[in-house]
Amino acid sequence: MEAFVTLDAVAVPLPLPNIDTDQIIPARFLSRPREVNHADFLFHDARRVAATGEQNPEFPLNREPWRAARVIVAGKNFACGSSREAAVWALFDAGFRCAIAPSFGDIFRNNGTKNGLLPVVLPAAVVEDILAQLEASPGARIFVDLPQQQVTAPDGSVHGFEIDPFAKHCMLNGLDDFGVTAAYEDDIAAFERRYGRENRI
Amino acid sequence: MSEPAGPRTLFEKIWSRHRVTEREDGQTLLYVGRHLLHDGGATAFDVLRKRGLKPRAPDRIFATPDHYVSTATRKLAEIEDPRHREMVEKLARNTAEHGIRMFGLGDPNQGIVHVVGPETGLSQPGILLVCGDSHTSTHGAVGALAFGIGSTEVAHVLATQTLWQRKPKTMRITVDGTLGPQVTGKDVILAIIAQIGAAGATEHVIEYAGNAIRGLSMEGRLTLCNMSIEAGGRAGMVAPDETTYAYLHGRPYAPQSAEWEQAVARWRELPSDEGAAFDTEVTVDGSAIRPMVTWGNSPEDALPIDAAVPDPESAADAERRAQMRRMLDYMGLTPGTKLTDIAIDRVFIGSCTNSRIEDLRAAAAVADGRKVAEGVTAWVVPGSEPVKRQAEAEGLHEVFRRAGFEWREPGCSMCLGTNGDIARPGQRVASTSNRNFMGRQGPGARTHLLSPAMAAAAAVTGRFADVRRLMGG
Numbered sequence: 001m002e003a004f005v006t007l008d009a010v011a012v013p014l015p016l017p018n019i020d021t022d023q024i025i026p027a028r029f030l031s032r033p034r035e036v037n038h039a040d041f042l043f044h045d046a047r048r049v050a051a052t053g054e055q056n057p058e059f060p061l062n063r064e065p066w067r068a069a070r071v072i073v074a075g076k077n078f079a080c081g082s083s084r085e086a087a088v089w090a091l092f093d094a095g096f097r098c099a100i101a102p103s104f105g106d107i108f109r110n111n112g113t114k115n116g117l118l119p120v121v122l123p124a125a126v127v128e129d130i131l132a133q134l135e136a137s138p139g140a141r142i143f144v145d146l147p148q149q150q151v152t153a154p155d156g157s158v159h160g161f162e163i164d165p166f167a168k169h170c171m172l173n174g175l176d177d178f179g180v181t182a183a184y185e186d187d188i189a190a191f192e193r194r195y196g197r198e199n200r201i
Numbered sequence: 202m203s204e205p206a207g208p209r210t211l212f213e214k215i216w217s218r219h220r221v222t223e224r225e226d227g228q229t230l231l232y233v234g235r236h237l238l239h240d241g242g243a244t245a246f247d248v249l250r251k252r253g254l255k256p257r258a259p260d261r262i263f264a265t266p267d268h269y270v271s272t273a274t275r276k277l278a279e280i281e282d283p284r285h286r287e288m289v290e291k292l293a294r295n296t297a298e299h300g301i302r303m304f305g306l307g308d309p310n311q312g313i314v315h316v317v318g319p320e321t322g323l324s325q326p327g328i329l330l331v332c333g334d335s336h337t338s339t340h341g342a343v344g345a346l347a348f349g350i351g352s353t354e355v356a357h358v359l360a361t362q363t364l365w366q367r368k369p370k371t372m373r374i375t376v377d378g379t380l381g382p383q384v385t386g387k388d389v390i391l392a393i394i395a396q397i398g399a400a401g402a403t404e405h406v407i408e409y410a411g412n413a414i415r416g417l418s419m420e421g422r423l424t425l426c427n428m429s430i431e432a433g434g435r436a437g438m439v440a441p442d443e444t445t446y447a448y449l450h451g452r453p454y455a456p457q458s459a460e461w462e463q464a465v466a467r468w469r470e471l472p473s474d475e476g477a478a479f480d481t482e483v484t485v486d487g488s489a490i491r492p493m494v495t496w497g498n499s500p501e502d503a504l505p506i507d508a509a510v511p512d513p514e515s516a517a518d519a520e521r522r523a524q525m526r527r528m529l530d531y532m533g534l535t536p537g538t539k540l541t542d543i544a545i546d547r548v549f550i551g552s553c554t555n556s557r558i559e560d561l562r563a564a565a566a567v568a569d570g571r572k573v574a575e576g577v578t579a580w581v582v583p584g585s586e587p588v589k590r591q592a593e594a595e596g597l598h599e600v601f602r603r604a605g606f607e608w609r610e611p612g613c614s615m616c617l618g619t620n621g622d623i624a625r626p627g628q629r630v631a632s633t634s635n636r637n638f639m640g641r642q643g644p645g646a647r648t649h650l651l652s653p654a655m656a657a658a659a660a661v662t663g664r665f666a667d668v669r670r671l672m673g674g
């Protein structure tokens with residue numbers, strides 16, 4: 001996994017609640033293996049004009065200062081719904097490394113930290129404020145500091161965020177769970193002997 | 202790591218029973234009792250292969266293809282799209298390579314993974330069950346702790362049979378009162394989500410309690426727990442009781458003979474203790490719930506059938522107003538229109554939410570002696586081979602066919618359309634599935650969620666209809 005330490009990047013605002021993973025990547029692209037670049041599937045239908053299939057110039061991700069965005073800022077319950085990890089891959093392959101919202105779908109949040117995409121939860125009022133700043137000055141940047149657990153908004157205001165210490169450690173060092181779990185082999189084997197006896201399933 | 206003394210919840214009992222170890226930072230390594238796979242999970246095996254790993258406990262893993270199977274044929278070779286066929290083949294190859302039991306196409310137990318688990322008795326009270334699919338919450342209906350995971354996590358569970366998790370919060374949703382006629386598990390869960398919102402249970406495991414829940418059949422509870430994820434919940438559970446034991450007894454993978462009695466004795470210890478504390482409590486008046494239909498693109502946008510399409514101007518804030526406008530535009534609806542005045546193009550009765558035998562019986566009761574309205578295409582897709590056999594033994598397929606419904610082969614089908622079963626842009630679908638997201642049933646398709654009986658009522662009326670009127674409820 002790619003490590004995440006700090007990020008100074010253009011942020012794109014998507015000021016809507018409940019943006020689900022079906023919108024982030026429609027189901028018909030889910031049969032592609034990870035090796036395939038998923039960038040073009042990101043918001044595939046939302047960013048196109050339905051009738052013609054052409055890019056909708058209104059969609060924020062299609063607009064010039066935001067084409068370079070690496071941070072996405074959205075309304076509450078971002079990436080709710082399906083467990084499809086391809087939602088993270090599509091964001092990652094399109095260059096995104098951080099998503100900021102008042103809340104996330106729980107499974108997406110886990111998928112993110114396991115694939116180098118940092119989910120940052122900030123209070124709804126703060127997110128609303130950041131969204132307003134991003135819309136007022138398209139192309140504005142956000143600074144994300146994982147060691148300090150801080151986000152610096154375009155107006156210079158600094159906001160702390162919580163992250164699970166384990167997820168933070170893995171992201172900072174680009175580690176995945178497999179290596180960590182290997183150290184617990186004896187515990188797992190002991191558990192299996194116990195569990196196998198107690199619970200014949 | 203010692204257990205806090207005092208009363209514990211159902212969730213806490215299962216959690217602590219499956220805890221291998223807990224780190225100082227709060228991360229807990231949980232042992233997975235049962236792992237279910239479907240044909241959308243090929244990536245996890247790619248990860249294993251790349252790392253030179255193998256499944257640790259193949260006997261704890263069961264698989265069935267559902268997302269990419271055709272609902273027109275049972276023959277693999279007849280799946281037209283090579284990508285779809287490849288997904289079904291990959292599952293067969295991967296499971297065969299590692300000695301994992303698969304209920305493949307043509308197997309008498311094949312079906313949607315969340316129908317198959319409970320129906321075969323693989324999903325049992327007290328176990329920790331995972332699957333790479335968000336609707337794994339379904340299996341909590343039997344009193345299991347069951348939740349969906351992403352594909353990296355699936356690979357980790359395959360390789361280690363364990364999963365790192367941080368303990369979620371607990372929420373108890375108590376539904377008391379008597380449910381009215383034609384009010385089903387589907388209406389209860391839509392009413393709950395409408396009340397608490399699509400993010401209402403984020404970071405929580407839900408336990409459903411109260412008389413109205415106790416009174417639900419197993420099928421009703423499975424529908425209820427299925428949509429916990431649509432309220433943001435990590436999992437949903439119902440404490441096991443006589444309904445659960447009666448449902449599981451004699452199922453192929455349930456404990457048999459002497460072991461059955463021992464298992465039931467263990468399961469009786471599971472329900473939350475008197476006085477156990479939950480982080481969040483919600484109460485819902487069951488007797489006030491009416492048959493529900495969604496109008497927008499989130500399951501929280503659900504209203505009783507006698508309501509009208511809401512007006513964005515009445516929204517609490519600008520964000521909601523903008524979202525409502527966008528949804529009404531996508532759905533092609535005008536504020537103030539009565540839900541019963543909205544005409545439909547298609548009906549889908551199926552999915553892991555509502556494709557079980559009781560669902561089909563309820564829909565068939567409405568279809569019986571009636572005809573699908575002119576211009577409406579209506580499908581019934583049973584959730585599994587056993588459901589299909591049972592329905593055919595009862596003659597339900599004939600009832601549906603006489604009424605003009607198509608009777609199809611088991612699979613996920615139009616719930617998400619990965620197998621190609623999709624609606625055309627602009628088509629309005631009355632669907633018993635779980636998500637009305639934009640594009641969920643095909644680009645531009647307009648999905649409305651409702652119960653099987655309500656879907657059948659819509660099919661024969663050509664518009665949304667109050668099934669209580671139709672059936673004299």
Ligand code: SF4
Binds near residue numbers: 267313616
């Ligand atoms: S029926 Fe729908 S929700 Fe259920 S597993 Fe299949 S695609 Fe997912």
